Amino acid sequence: MQILQDKKIVLGISGGIAAYKTPELVRRLKDQGADIRVVMTEGAKAFITPLTLQAISGNAVADSLLDTQAELAMGHIELAKWADLIIIAPATADVIARIAVGMANDLLTTLCLATSAPIALAPAMNQQMWHALATQANVKTLNERGYQIWGPGSGEQACGDIGLGRMLEVNELVTLSSDFFADKYLQGQHWVITAGPTREAIDPVRYISNHSSGKMGYAIAHAALRAGAKVTLISGPVTINAPVGCQLISVNSAEEMHQQALKIAPECTTFVACAAVADYRVANIATQKIKKTNDAMKLELVKNHDIVADVANLHDKPFMIGFAAETQNIEDYARGKLMRKNLDLIAANDVAKSGQGFNSDNNALVLYSAIDKTEIPLANKQIIAQKLVSLINQHYLAKQS
Ligand code: PMT
Numbered sequence: 554m555q556i557l558q559d560k561k562i563v564l565g566i567s568g569g570i571a572a573y574k575t576p577e578l579v580r581r582l583k584d585q586g587a588d589i590r591v592v593m594t595e596g597a598k599a600f601i602t603p604l605t606l607q608a609i610s611g612n613a614v615a616d617s618l619l620d621t622q623a624e625l626a627m628g629h630i631e632l633a634k635w636a637d638l639i640i641i642a643p644a645t646a647d648v649i650a651r652i653a654v655g656m657a658n659d660l661l662t663t664l665c666l667a668t669s670a671p672i673a674l675a676p677a678m679n680q681q682m683w684h685a686l687a688t689q690a691n692v693k694t695l696n697e698r699g700y701q702i703w704g705p706g707s708g709e710q711a712c713g714d715i716g717l718g719r720m721l722e723v724n725e726l727v728t729l730s731s732d733f734f735a736d737k738y739l740q741g742q743h744w745v746i747t748a749g750p751t752r753e754a755i756d757p758v759r760y761i762s763n764h765s766s767g768k769m770g771y772a773i774a775h776a777a778l779r780a781g782a783k784v785t786l787i788s789g790p791v792t793i794n795a796p797v798g799c800q801l802i803s804v805n806s807a808e809e810m811h812q813q814a815l816k817i818a819p820e821c822t823t824f825v826a827c828a829a830v831a832d833y834r835v836a837n838i839a840t841q842k843i844k845k846t847n848d849a850m851k852l853e854l855v856k857n858h859d860i861v862a863d864v865a866n867l868h869d870k871p872f873m874i875g876f877a878a879e880t881q882n883i884e885d886y887a888r889g890k891l892m893r894k895n896l897d898l899i900a901a902n903d904v905a906k907s908g909q910g911f912n913s914d915n916n917a918l919v920l921y922s923a924i925d926k927t928e929i930p931l932a933n934k935q936i937i938a939q940k941l942v943s944l945i946n947q948h949y950l951a952k953q954s
Pocket of ligand 1: 747749764765766767768769770807826827828829830831832857858859860861862874875876877878879890902904910911912913
């Protein structure tokens with residue numbers, strides 16, 4: 554069953570340029586099974602017509618508090634009671650301010666006062682307006698009152714400015730909506746996840762690295778967030794976006810990842826080492842670009858710290874999960890790492906098989922503990938991550954009891 558099946562969502566649209574994206578948002582939420590009612594402010598109608606949203610949502614659009622016809626049918630109180638979730642996207646600085654002070658001077662702000670449903674705001678405004686002290690104070694107030702704040706994203710804005718203030722993309726808002734309704738079984742836990750490759754510099758322009766794309770680690774971060782955990786992602790250089798809502802710590806080298814991991818690990822409940830960390834680094838990094846003067850060259854390499862093993866040796870170690878990327882003798886090697894690195898669990902993947910492992914959208918894992926093993930068959934990394942996170946939690950809870 555789709556996670557938004559039969560979920561009743563009111564989409565409130567206020568008057569920002571990002572309103573042009575809302576028909577697509579309605580369509581994608583409906584694809585996931587949601588029933589959508591649209592409420593528009595007067596400003597929103599300057600950017601997109603109610604007729605468009607009525608056609609796409611399949612329901613009449615509400616835009617006036619004083620509409621006698623609308624109040625005969627699904628009036629504002631009924632709408633407020635009907636909703637499982639109210640999403641305001643785009644949420645302008647103006648609508649955020651009006652909600653924060655409890656105004657009820659149009660249908661949308663009145664709904665916010667009249668509902669007991671959770672409310673999510675997807676801010677969208679010029680970066681200067683987003684950073685304005687008044688906006689920040691309003692957002693903080695609403696956050697403290699339990700409003701979900703989804704975004705904003707960063708990038709080029711309609712006005713030409715660059716910075717924070719873009720409404721999140723439609724796919725991100727749909728993901729956040731379905732995550733919102735997911736079972737929050739990791740509430741209260743803090744997961745730290747390493748992901749991606751590391752880069753070991755040779756000189757200012759060259760480095761040693763590997764084919765990790767970060768997809769597996771990022772999928773685990775998303776699955777843990779969706780299940781309600783606080784998530785810190787320590788990531789090597791990748792080209793994918795971190796899931797909205799996690800704390801991202803970007804690093805380059807194994808030694809930087811080691812430093813960050815040891816700093817944050819004492820605060821977490823669960824540590825997942827999914828990064829493909831370089832085992833060695835160059836002993837003497839050249840300060841200038843190395844010239845091709847010789848036919849051959851030798852690089853002296855020295856061993857990097859073993860990040861996951863060092864975290865597992867902390868006095869108050871978190872629940873520890875490592876990965877094993879193997880091409881042969883998978884069970885033996887994985888179990889060897891489980892013991893040697895002092896881990897609670899290890900997820901082994903066969904990286905010799907095509908269509909899974911490094912830089913693929915799919916993977917297959919076998920999760921080993923000291924006493925048992927569980928297979929997670931080939932699937933998309935998002936699905937693998939959800940199964941893995943749930944299994945890790947079962948082992949974690951068993952260890953606590
Ligand atoms: O990023 P993707 O393209 O999605 O690919 C996913 C993946 C194949 C990278 C992932 O599933 C995976 O297997 N990650 C671990 C890769 C790896 O380095 O495996 P390993 O067997 O060499 O290391 C064993 C464990 O020790 C791992 O948890 C690793 O993070 C950790 N390690 C290794 C060396 C080191 N110096 N520090 C570490 O913490």
